[in-house]
Amino acid sequence: SSSAATPTPAATPAPAGATPTEAAATIAASVAVTGTVGIVGFDTTSPMDNTFATAAKAYLEKTGFTVLTQDPKGDPGQANTICSQYVTRQVVALLVITFNKDQMAQCMSQADAAKIPVFFSGSPLQDGMAGAVDNTAPPPINDVFIKYLKDNGITEILSLDYSPGTPCRLRAAYREDQLSKSGLNVKESKHEFPIPGQVVDSQNATAAWLAGHPQGAGKYAIWSCFADSSSGAVAALNQVGRSDVPIFTWDLTKAIVPAIKTGQVAATLYLDAPGIGAQDGQLIQAWLGGDTKPQGVLAASTIVTKDNIDQILAAHPEVMQ
Amino acid sequence: MQNVAPALGARQTRIRSFGQSVTLVIGKYGAIMVLALLFAWFSVAAKYFLTWDNSVQILNQAALSAISACGLTLVLASNQFDLSVGNTASLSGIVVAMLMINGVPIPIAIAAALGVGVAIGLCNSFLVAYLKVNALVATLGVGSAAVGVNYFLSGGAAQPFAFAAPAFNQISIGNWLGIPKDVYYMVAIVVVLWALLNRTVLGRNVQAVGGNAEAARLAGVGTMSVTSAAFIICSLCASVTGILLASVVGSGQPTGGDGYTMTAFAAAFLGTAVLREGQFHIVGTVVGVLTVAVGFNGLTLIGVPSYVQFFFQGVLLIAAVSFSTVARQHSKAS
Amino acid sequence: MQNVAPALGARQTRIRSFGQSVTLVIGKYGAIMVLALLFAWFSVAAKYFLTWDNSVQILNQAALSAISACGLTLVLASNQFDLSVGNTASLSGIVVAMLMINGVPIPIAIAAALGVGVAIGLCNSFLVAYLKVNALVATLGVGSAAVGVNYFLSGGAAQPFAFAAPAFNQISIGNWLGIPKDVYYMVAIVVVLWALLNRTVLGRNVQAVGGNAEAARLAGVGTMSVTSAAFIICSLCASVTGILLASVVGSGQPTGGDGYTMTAFAAAFLGTAVLREGQFHIVGTVVGVLTVAVGFNGLTLIGVPSYVQFFFQGVLLIAAVSFSTVARQHSKAS
């Protein structure tokens, strides 16, 4: 429905993150280096994290590295184990997807002992990291979201959170922060969904919330941390045939493209997986090339709405594969 | 009941204290009372709870869980376990979605997904009924093998079929006579399973095997085939759940169905507190599913913080079951 | 078997065919063979597998699972269940982390976290042993209540203590004599639990209650206290696991430990295929844990796609257990 957001599309302003080219620019031109890189995945069932891992793998292999990847199935304990095994295998560099530093203590200390640099894809740069690509990207969508709340006098919102996951936590934190700053008074219902079961749970929660917020009784919006919870929310909207509640979320996956086109998903953030993969790779190359100064870059990202979805898909066919 | 044994039996006088009758009633209807109480409470506490839309919504929410839970009930009634329910649902969802995406016509895709269910059921029953492998291990193993297949097919990514087969959505989205389609499916399947378990030879044999496999075997019951049947039906229900889920969500979700194992177990065990003495039965399971659904829905309407949700689910489970367990013991004890 | 009785007994000795003796051996050592085979295979297939570092690494990786799995073994041996293992681990991790973050000295924080374990164990045993609530429901309920508490405390957010108590990391990170500290903890706990289950009166009673609760009761065994003991020890081990996990990870993880329920069950059931006739016992569980760990480690080193991991785990579980189950039946069959 046209009531859905119409925020300005196109590349987001400076704070929200650099475009791929910019990002690449911030990294020293890559020197030819090789060796085995160990990638600690996050969870194969979480599509985005997965694409990050594969993208980084692709880039590194293209540039002559041997790459090991493993899936700790979202379990930090396993992540550390995998990491230690890479250390055992004397990889030249470690790349940790989505997990953040305070989940990788053992990994960090062992890598440190073995003088192996650890890079993080999906976390702001923290000390101890050799480099980080921050794809949690809280600002872009949250800013659009807040603006939408202001412009449309929204009275109540539902948030679908997953605090145990770092990106979700940072995004939610930024949201809370902005909400309080904005001085808006919107009533917020927070729902924590579990993983596994995230889709069904988000769906049920949304459905119940919608029942409690009948059409016309107020002006609503839904904030959803990532693609899966959004799928659930969309399903709930379809079930009860409501079109008055736009969803703001992260990740551009095949699954929510239709919802973007119908405007059910007012805005999502396209994180350029190949671009980020390249960023990860370039950080590693730079370090191994001798530039051992930890650097953090913002992931290349673009806000997607029903207005620019078609261009984006045209520009990035891999999304629909 | 008729047929009281002659002489001797008659001479033994019956006496039952008031207290006992009360606890007897609680033991029998305790769990249902809990549900009723919940309902009453929310009707007052939660605005919009008692609306038609919401009541329908609750049923709708319960539908998928109910289908998988009732299937599981058969296996539990035969004194076995099935930990692969959730994985089966997920895999079926992925299969149906991917087939449609690859241009297979909807009916065939569905048939294939159901086939997946049957296949998994066969694996389980082969291991449990024929090789006599402990059911928990067997189904745990089969389940995680199913996850393997699932990821092999989907690469762990959601499989939207919106473009390939938009019609598929219509299977579960939308209403008939103002009631969501899923609810009809639920009712149909529940009724069938109820009749199957309580009124047919197979059902009685399932219960016999559940009660004492050895005795059943020596009475001429084909324990293996009976157990197998239970497992296959269970997996079949699981994949129906998975298919409907895919249709609701609009895509096959690699882990979408995994949650159903636990919800199904919780519901079935809640059900053991209903009416019959700690046995698994369809009606009980349905009550169990509804209790959980009502609780979830009501709390969400009130808008409690989510830790309350988790806590409540736990407490509800414990309360309902121990409530009637204890009551029964008291009513039995002198 | 010495002590074969004279006359009758002597003549009763079964004429055992060669084939039967073979299958008997397989039945007894089958699962261990599987482990050996895996090991041999990886030694060839996976570079670095047979290095000292890696072997140590495998043990290190097995440590936490082993601790929770052996705790669970006690409960299983008493013919009960505990589905709250994982949630207990998670909650303990959160508690220890948050206490330290709020300036509580490490020892006290640890004590408190262990207290959480005991508390949950008490809840479980109160429900199961005293109220006679079905163990699966009870522990499922207690578990999800624990999740509630967990989220209430942590708000679902990880609790890093790097600044508050950096020393805490040192509990499990680092080596003694080139062997990771966790390995020492594992060995110590496993040995204690083994002695407890096999060499003490409590242990025997646990097994008796598991074998035939009624018989144990008639023989004057305090079935309730025995069951309770099993549950409490199990939860205690779970929270040790949680605490060590927090130390490894560097923060309390709201859901970090949840995975241990299933891994513990898998290991314990794998263990039933080891040596003894389908009973739960510590040695078996340890072998089970190691088998899973070796598999995981080897596959990681080879670098297979992750769906293979799942598939492998499932197949491994089924293979090892059915393997010996079948072998045993054949060796028994007349």
Place this chain on the structure above:
Amino acid sequence: MNREETSSQAPAQPAVDPATPIIESRDICRVFGALKALTDVSLTFRRGEVHGLVGANGAGKSTFLNIICGIISPTSGAILVDGAEVDIRGPRDAAALGFSFIPQELSLVPDFSAIDNICLGLQKTSRLGFVDERKRARVAREVADRVGMTFSLRKPVRELSAAERGLVAIGHALARDVRFIAMDEPTASLSDIECRRLFQIIRELANDGVTVAYVSHRLDEIEELSDRVTVFRDGQIAARFERGAYDREDLLRGITGGASLETRESAAQVAEAAPVIFSADHLSDGHRVRDVSFDCRAGEIVGLAGLVGSGRTEVFKLVFGETPLAAGQMTLDGRPHHPTSVRQAVSRGVALVPEERRSQGLLMEESITTNISTGNWAAHRYAPPIPFINDRKSRSVAGSMVSTLSIKARNTGESVRTLSGGNQQKVVFGRWLSRDSRFLLLDEPTRGVDVGARQQIWGTVEGLAAQGKGVVVVSSELGELVFCHRIFVMVEGRMVAELAGPGVTEAEILSVIYRHQRQQEAS
């Protein structure tokens, strides 16, 4: 009955004069739900006496002993030990008072060895608090020799035959030093040799001043052993007798409440021409059954006699399709009979009343109706094509069984768990009577069944035979076999002799058994 057995607060035994009874029960009542199992039972046990308890199934004997041994609690009434009132709140308290118990339904830990079962509940620990294997083994060995266990004490009792398990249960009770032992039908699963030995033990115990409460349905045992006899009827004490001051008639009258039992006389002769229903020659199952040949004609009741562990049950397993045949031939109605499954055997009209009614015969939680219909539900459908079951049918079938076998129950919906041992056995029996199986295998069919019920059961068996069915009976009570048309004697898994009945005496059977036993041992 989920009583917590709090640690015993049993009084330290004071010096009491030997005249005061060791145990005295005053007006014990016990109610189960709506049913009064015991009403005002007052009874004394003197030091060193053997006190026989008899009564029909469901009379309340087990309930009474269960109360004394703290397994269930009385609804009202008092128990005095050494003249002082005690509150026995669990088996532990009973043990602390020096009581031990052989329950009617053997309860052992299947995975434990005989040693572990015998020592169950004994605190045999070394200084370090670890269990002392050596001490346990010694204790077990002693009782084993005393009771005459001739099998390995180390293999799991799961692998023992019913009788052997019975011996283990007795051993468990004897392993403690006690002053009162309650034995609830200890001989039910034993055969002659073990019984003799057991009686010997009982006398020794009595001489040592131990009191023995002895429940049995075998009245000759009662008459032989007990110094005093108490007769239960409908949960009340119907009569009390001193040794020698009564005869069999008195007992019967007490048990049945006057209704006199027509003494059983041998069944009608079988026509020479009667066709052979079943024949087995040179059966072997690999180990326990070595060489067994016998046959059974229409209308014939054939007995299988043998000592415990002689392999009778295993023979039945072969005929019933439970274990595959290693060698030999079987025919049923002239056609070869090689069942691959129990189901197949049943479908061909073979029936088995198993040795252990609880673990093998019954769905304990289910109703009488369900238990009788189990395995035969298909017959209770509305009409064959329709898959649905007509419960009215099954209920009336069950009802008729309840009255034919006069099963003592409130109604056919009652759960069999609440039935007395004997009545449970009748239910198992009813299952097969309700289908017209043509060839019945009865393994210890009258185990734990009261005199009245025995008459009825044998009556029915003869009735069935008269209808031209074939019946094979295993009974460890040779007294029951003497009425069979023919008796086959088994020793060590071999069929060693055939005696033409009826009219064979127990003595004859025994002598045959012993002769071959000795031969076997010689060879």
